[in-house]
Amino acid sequence: MQTERTLGGGLPPALRAGVLRRLLGQGIPWGSLTVLLLLIIAAIGGETLAPWDPNALNLANVFKPPAWHANGSFAHLLGTDNLGRDIFSRIIAGARVSVTVALYVIVLSGGVGSFIGLIAGFFGGVVDAVLMRLADIQMSIPSLALALVMAVVLDPSFTTVVIVIVITYWTWYARIVRSEVLSLKERDYVALARVAGCSNATILRRHLLPNVANTLLVLATLQVGQVIVFEASLSFLGLGIQQPDVSWGLMLADARSYMTHAWWLITLPGVAIMLTCLASNLVGDWLRDTLDPRRKQR
Amino acid sequence: MKMTRKTIIYSTLAAVLSFLTCLSSAQSVKPATGDLTIAFAAEATTLDPVKYSAGVDTYFIGQMFEQLVRPDPSQKRINWLAESWNVVESNGKAVIDVRIRKGVKFHNGDPLTSRDFEFSQKRLADAKQSRWSHLQASVERFEVIDDHHFKIHFKEGDGSYIADNLHLWAMPKAYFEKVGEEGFAKSPVGTGPWKFVSRSIKEELKLEAFDDYWNKTIRPTVKNLTIKVIPEDLTRVAAFKTGAVDWIDAVPPAMIAEFKKLPGVKTATVVSGNNLFIDFAEHVPNSPWQDVRVRLAAAHAVDVDAIVKAVLFDQGERYVQVGKGGVGYDPSLKPYPYDLNKARDLLRQAGYPRGFDTNCYNLTTPREPNVKEMGEAVFAYLTAAGIRCKVQGLEYGAWINLGRRGRNGPPEMDGVISWMWGQGVPGDPGTPWAGHLHSFVAGKGWGSYSYANDPELDGMIEEAKRTMEPSKRELILQRIGKLKHERVLGGLTTYRPLVTIAWRDKVDYTPWPWPGFWRNLQQIGLKQ
């Protein structure tokens, strides 16, 4: 049920224009895009935007509630924590970390996964069997357990978190690419193309890539939320991002002891996670509904 | 009835006999009755006294096993299983002469004799079974003189024996030989006021008051004790508030103020036996930390009082080298005053006018309440003074491995580390200083977590270890403390954590400091 590409290569211009039109006609999720934009701005310009240094302690100013509360003040919009650090600045700093982790993870796991899937599908035989068994083994260990153990081995840090999550997610991309390559191998026009003298690289670029790109893009967008939640879980358990980096998950872990004292410490970082995931899910759904030609319009 | 002489004699005898019976029954103890459920925040990993490795393990061991000597509720050392003991010289070598009490029984009825202590000493010295064999290294032989009298002969003086309550736990030789090591660990038998009933790992320990306990006046008066293990702060507090438990050990610092106001609840805040400090990498060549002025600058840069107040909710007692009431305590030593300008000045003098960068390692696992936040605060103060901290958080396993000297590979402790080494209650710095002040000597056990290298202090620490006479030893320790303070070696002392115990009015309880670091239920019961 795939959309066949013409032998000459590439998408026919008409179809390309149609994609854009479809995207625009679908009902752009403005809210989600704004949230994601804000996140990216926070990620890039975070340090200048935040009113306070996220790690600046102020022991005279602990447990200040958010601004709209009776004891709150606009100096600290979202209040302060048990060490007097400004929550708003820390949430912005956390956004930076989350977005950076998500980007690294998606690019790396997408890249590594696709590459492995490509190799497996292309060469087949023993290579394929070994790589797929590797994927099976990995999928049979609960991802959080594997992540925990690896995080301890590699000493928790930003790099470790990225590596650990990439190892967890590469299999998704590998499988998609592999099955595309396998089905491509069966196609007549590929055999014809080879006869006509096209190199492997050209075939891959012209035939594989367009088919797979959409699916990968949709998957990637949907995974942003998942990656952020995974990183938050790791940091919550103490094996993810470490100080002085700020992570929303870490903020939640620190806030646990003060639940009775300061409700804002345990709610606001979670709201940040929620808005980010929501935005990425909505955008992902929008992309999927428009870009993936296999989806029925429902 | 005619009063014959016989009648008078018999009635007098009867009267005297009944009077004596009344007297003796007043001497015999009322048996313990009732049930009590309490909660600990942490639990022991073992019930066998030779296999414990951390203070937490003594929480359970301390209920069932006893030693020769112990500190009483006012932290004064009193004879316990030992009736009397002293240190004598024999052929130029030290000997501890001990006489133990008569009439002490083990939980299984066996009487306590010198042979049991001989067995205990041998077991403690056996590296295959015990984790404390290194503390028995200076013992030459154990001499049993009779059932209640023995002598411990030393190759060389060992001050730690005196400091650590003469080390030996009363363990039943016959019972152990019958059930073996595993049986003993599963079903321990000691001389303590509590008898082992059952244990469910990570959940609870059940104990029963020992009716034949030797001490007739200081003993528990409740029969069945259930110790629940509830590590989560909120749950433990909730269990106490709802009445599921009537005694908890570690009230979370953030809630202590609230607890003190609760009606029908008593609290006791005591100093735990742990000592926290910040240590510096003086051993790294060309490190700024080799300069005493830099270390002094760090000492003046941190406002420990503010940290204790704001981060620890006042649940810490500041100490300078040795805690108050400890052996070697010197009231003339004052804490380094918080003086940011002086700190910056000292850095300038040392050649760092713009400060310098250093790695700062923080423990993130809450071995003590809020230790992570405390570390973050300390490092923030250092940064403010110009000692720019690159903070790295480590969980317990990684932290222990980083701090340890003599490993084969990286990473290296190359900056500042938040560390702790308990001096115990009432407190003796001998063993801790041997570990984090004496220079590191590979293979010998000195300085296993030390970055200092001061031959004068080394000599004094070794001398203190060899000295068994308490007042002589205390003088040596005081001299060490003074030099340690001047040279800022072996770490910058910060505070001793306070622990708050809470119990309902209906519970009759007196806190005993040891064994168990205040989690000791020597005197507990229900009010009638």
Added chain:
Amino acid sequence: MIRFMLRRIGLGGVSIVGASIVIFVISRLTGDPIVLLLPVDAPPAVIEEMRRTMGLDLPLWRQYLIFAQHAILGDFGNSYRWQTPALDLVLQRLPATILLACAGLLFSISLAVPLGILSAVYRGSWIDTFGKGFAMLGQSMPGFWVGLLMILVFSVHLGWLPAFGHGTAKHLVMPAIALGWYPVAAQTRIVRSAMLDVLDSDYIRMGRSLGTPEWLLVCKYAFRNAAIPLVTMLGVYFAAMLGGAFVVEVVFAWPGLGRTVVEAVFARDFPVVQAGVLLTSVLFVTANLLVDLSYGVIDPRIRHAD
């Protein structure tokens, strides 16, 4: 058919063995457990003695063989920390995790099914949007955060439900919700799209033209068919619950397998980590296997692919 099943089981076995090697090697790389088990001032001689006694001075491959040899017979060694058999510790806590996973699954299905059906039946209306939105929200909130919020509201402020622990149904409510929250969105989508497929089919239309009441058509006939994809995915969802249980158990101090493994990782208690993770892997692989086998039964094409 038999060959298909055998092949699948064989692959599952390979996965488990592979998982055991991976976990074995990686956990041994987490650091030295000996130093954590001895008092701080223990001299090197004592440490080396203990290392020798515990067999940790042997080369890695030999350690693995010894481990595998015993593991097959069910002996995972003694926990370093508790000195009791590691497998016992782990098995004792397995029922609690399974209970939690089942409760979580029950919760998510009991939300997903009505939402999916309603969304399909009233496709395009505000009910549909609401259903999709609600599910989407669920997928955006991390389970452990939902758990923390529930504790804040229902335990700390309202005092209706106990904050941690286990024992009664009341203790199960919040952890189950926190765990089952996440997959509701995906499950709702599956139910909805399956229902839409069925509702458009011929025999439903025929039923309609014959005058059968709509609600009967929906609940009885359509749903039965729509349930098939959901049921076949149950295995996968159960496995996902097992994975998600790790964090939820930590948040709620639920005495299950996940929490034990997390603690053991921190304590470098290798035997418990190995036993726990391997056990979970076996459950994982079994659940996925059942799903694959049931697909194979339902859809013969799948048997011959791959």
